[in-house]
Amino acid sequence: MPRFVTLTPRQKVSCLIAAAMPKEVGTPAMAEVDRELMPIIAELTTLGPGNDQHPSARELFNWLVDPKRTAEEFIYAIGPVTQHVCCVMVDHFYHCVSYDTETRTNSVYLCKVSAEALAARCPFLEGPWETVAWHVVALNSSYPSEEYGFASNFFSAWIISVIGDPNLCPNSYLRFHLITLVRRLVDNQHNQSQAIMSVMYVCSNLDIGHLWGDMNLHGIAHMFEYFGDHLFNFDKQLADRLNNELNLRSSAILQDVAYNHSMNSAIYTELRELRALVALLKITRAYILQKYKYFLENGLCEVRHRFVCESLSHTVYVLFSSFRMSFQKPQLVDLAASCIMDFVEFVLLVSTAMVAHHGTLLYTEALVNTDLLLEKLLGFDYSCSMVITPVLTKLIHRYYHGRLSNLIEKLHPSIIVDFPSLYEFFYEVPNYVGVVHDFDETFG
Numbered sequence: 001m002p003r004f005v006t007l008t009p010r011q012k013v014s015c016l017i018a019a020a021m022p023k024e025v026g027t028p029a030m031a032e033v034d035r036e037l038m039p040i041i042a043e044l045t046t047l048g049p050g051n052d053q054h055p056s057a058r059e060l061f062n063w064l065v066d067p068k069r070t071a072e073e074f075i076y077a078i079g080p081v082t083q084h085v086c087c088v089m090v091d092h093f094y095h096c097v098s099y100d101t102e103t104r105t106n107s108v109y110l111c112k113v114s115a116e117a118l119a120a121r122c123p124f125l126e127g128p129w130e131t132v133a134w135h136v137v138a139l140n141s142s143y144p145s146e147e148y149g150f151a152s153n154f155f156s157a158w159i160i161s162v163i164g165d166p167n168l169c170p171n172s173y174l175r176f177h178l179i180t181l182v183r184r185l186v187d188n189q190h191n192q193s194q195a196i197m198s199v200m201y202v203c204s205n206l207d208i209g210h211l212w213g214d215m216n217l218h219g220i221a222h223m224f225e226y227f228g229d230h231l232f233n234f235d236k237q238l239a240d241r242l243n244n245e246l247n248l249r250s251s252a253i254l255q256d257v258a259y260n261h262s263m264n265s266a267i268y269t270e271l272r273e274l275r276a277l278v279a280l281l282k283i284t285r286a287y288i289l290q291k292y293k294y295f296l297e298n299g300l301c302e303v304r305h306r307f308v309c310e311s312l313s314h315t316v317y318v319l320f321s322s323f324r325m326s327f328q329k330p331q332l333v334d335l336a337a338s339c340i341m342d343f344v345e346f347v348l349l350v351s352t353a354m355v356a357h358h359g360t361l362l363y364t365e366a367l368v369n370t371d372l373l374l375e376k377l378l379g380f381d382y383s384c385s386m387v388i389t390p391v392l393t394k395l396i397h398r399y400y401h402g403r404l405s406n407l408i409e410k411l412h413p414s415i416i417v418d419f420p421s422l423y424e425f426f427y428e429v430p431n432y433v434g435v436v437h438d439f440d441e442t443f444g
Contacts, residue, residue, distance in 0.1 A: 030076055036063065037077055041085045044109045049147050057109050064117035071128035074121075075135050078114045111143040112151055115185055119158040125169040133169075137177050143184040151185040160191055164198030175202045176210045180219070183226050192230040197273075199223060204275040208286050217287055218311045220280070221318040231322050238273050239325035242332075245271060274331055277323060281335045284316060288342045295350060309350055313369035316343045320373055328390045337394040340377075344370060344425075345407055348415065355412045367419055374421040378429060388429060400430055 040063070043056040051057065064074060114136050122129045150156075159181050162168045169175045179202070182195060203220075211217060224231055291312065295305055320327060320340070327336040347370050377392040388396075396404070408426055416422040 030073070030081075033073055033076060034081060037081055038085055041082050041110065044113075045086055047109050049149070051109065052112075052149060054109075057113055060110070060113050061117050061120075064114065065120045071132050074117075074132050078110060078135060078139060082110055108144065108148055111140045112148065112185065114139055115181055116151055116155050119155045123158075123168070125162060125171070125174065130169075130171055130174055133174055133178065137174075137180050140181055140184050145184055150187040153190065156186045156191055159186065160195050160198050164194075164201045172202065172205050173210055176206065179223055183219075183223055188226055188228065188230075192227060193234070196227055196230060196234050200273045200276040203279055204272050206276070206279040206283060208283050208290075211283070211287070217284065217315045221315040224318050224322040227322075235323050235325050238271075238323075239329060241271060242274065242326060242329040245274075245331075273326075277326060277332055278335060280319060281332070281339050284319060285335075285339050285342050288312065288316075288339075288346050292342075292346045292349075305350070309347065310365045310369075313343075313347055313366040316340075317369040317373045321376060324376055324389075333390050333394050336391045337398060340373070340391065341395055341399050341403060344374075345403060348407060348411060351415050352410060352412045355414060367415065367422070371419040371421045374425050378421065378424060392425075392429065396430055 037060070040056050040059050044054075044060065047054055047056070060077075063069070064077065118129075118132060118136050122132075125133050159178060163175050163178050163182065166172070166175070169178070179199060182199070186195065227234075291308060298305075316339070320336070326332060347366050351367060374392075377389045378387060404426070411426075416426065
């Protein structure tokens with residue numbers, strides 16, 4: 001006589017998923033992984049916010065941190081198995097599934113659990129675990145922390161240490177892209193000074209080849225915005241340190257020359273944060289010139305360039321807003337002035353081409369960001385005298401009789417009429433460049 005077995009809801013889902021499992025996913029080598037993880041991940045897909053301590057989340061975490069698990073199994077668990085389970089769950093249990101609406105393949109809790117497990121499993125990221133880290137970064141690229149919460153303090157301390165220490169992660173490209181996990185998973189009210197230092201460290205070795213995926217220039221701008229007021233305090237302290245370093249170096253050089261001492265190389269070593277800002281300015285300039293060349297080759301007036309132009313203007317505005325005091329120091333003022341010149345020229349020439357071709361201004365947001373940037377670099381004091389920062393002074397002195405004059409001739413008159421700082425920059429600032437007020441007193 002046949003026996004009938006009553007299945008639990010988890011077993012029913014597991015049977016359904018197994019029945020729908022394509023042969024290429026359920027390979028013999030990973031059959032045990034499929035059997036263990038499918039019901040756990042299926043249950044994870046049904047969890048909404050506030051379920052961090054749910055048994056299925058804990059089960060998956062314990063499975064991933066088991067020392068017997070290989071990097072290949074870790075990747076398989078958060079990749080092919082999860083994608084298949086989520087697709088089946090969406091197809092058959094759409095009404096109770098919580099998933100990533102963009103990819104239709106991610107359990108939201110899997111994102112955080114995988115990151116926590118990686119931190120618990122790997123004090124160092126090297127060898128096959130670098131590949132695991134890349135998968136975890138991709139998985140968390142759109143993690144909604146505002147709904148599902150941040151990761152643990154343990155994870156926060158781990159990710160900040162790994163980003164800032166090449167001994168913990170030798171791959172500089174990976175360390176740079178791990179910043180995504182800081183922005184998505186770390187509460188910005190904790191460990192901010194250490195997080196900023198780690199980000200600046202990894203940026204000190206940055207080149208334009210690092211910029212792709214979620215961590216492009218726009219992603220860096222979001223990172224700086226994420227730090228908020230903490231970055232303002234960091235910038236103020238860095239500007240003071242740059243002043244002190246310059247004075248110390250000048251007096252050390254005089255001492256070496258006057259007394260013929262052997263040179264102390266430590267005195268002439270640049271601050272890591274200074275190297276980071278130099279790298280960021282150089283990459284921003286290279287990116288601006290790269291995009292301008294591309295626009296020229298494909299038509300300056302193409303409407304499809306609008307997003308690139310507006311996101312770039314936002315990035316430059318955030319960069320200079322974040323470090324506006326440090327950029328005024330002698331170590332950075334030349335490079336900062338060149339970057340602003342390239343940026344202003346790019347935005348205004350593209351805007352002029354758009355007006356000439358379409359008869360209307362389509363890049364308003366880019367011009368707004370440019371106007372806001374220039375507003376931070378000039379202003380008026382209590383006596384209504386114009387105040388001009390060192391960066392803007394350097395820019396005017398260097399480019400007024402060349403690129404700026406040529407740009408004024410090419411400008412469409414309607415472009416800057418509604419943007420007061422742009423108008424002042426072109427038609428009033430040159431008359432004031434001989435009267436430069438002290439930046440630290442006015443803007444500090």
